[in-house]
Amino acid sequence: MPIQDIILFGPDRPEPFEDKPDPSRVLAGAPSGLIWNYHQSADQKLLAGILGLTPGKTSVAYDFPEFGVVTQGRARLADESGAERELAPGDAFVIPAGFKGSWESLEPTEKHYCIYMQTEEGANGRTLAQVTDFQAPLPAPEEGAPAPEKVLEGNPKNLTWNLYESPDERLFCGLWESGPGKWAISYEESEYCRLLTGHSRLADEQGQTLELSPGTAFFIPPGFKGTWEVLETTRKQYVIFA
Structure with missing residues (x-):
């Protein structure tokens, strides 16, 4: 397999498709998005790519776990209790299946994502405290x-x-x-x-x-x-x- 088969998340992007939230999920502004999906596993369980979002706020409900890292802009993630976390470029996280709350892009935002399309039995009611924070104090390596x-x-x-x-x-x-x-x-x-x-x-x-x-x-x-x-x-x- 040649080095060219390694997929670079660079300026040469695949064709994007629009990600416009259902109006019932919009909480503020007029958010919309573009998705550049770079990779899908052979079993279609893993998706990896870039999501670009315009300013606005939407409700979110995660059926699957998602790794994300903000690469541009600022965003705010909140759970249903109102606990919130601001995200800036370089901030990485894993949102677990069963998380519900809101995502607010405070300015034009991009993030890299890896979504594992696998449901978890009994996954519900997950809160911000259960979002994996790569910036938090780390455990022993x-x-x-x-x-x-x-x-x-x-x-x-x-x-x-x-x-x-x-x-x-x-x-x-x-x-x-x-x-x-x-x-x-x-x-x-x-x-x-x-x-x-x-x-x-x-x-x-x-x-x-x-x-x-x-x-x-x-x-x-x-x-x-x-x-x-x-x-x-x-x-x-x-x-x-x-």
């Missing part, structure tokens, strides 16, 4: 490293903060950080990544490369093989779909 036989250069060590796991153990969301080094990779799962710090390089089996720097967001499909090289200590947000 899990320390790890590539298997020795995969290491090609250096002595890379990594830290993983797995912040969300779906009940069926198919969706994992969190933060990952690695020191310098290079190792072989082989993806059976798919993964959305967005770099926060550092500099890394992906290469396919033919040696074609992709440079990764803060703000780079991309999707690795299952079947990709090659190498991951950390040139400067790198931290990323991730969504893994197994």
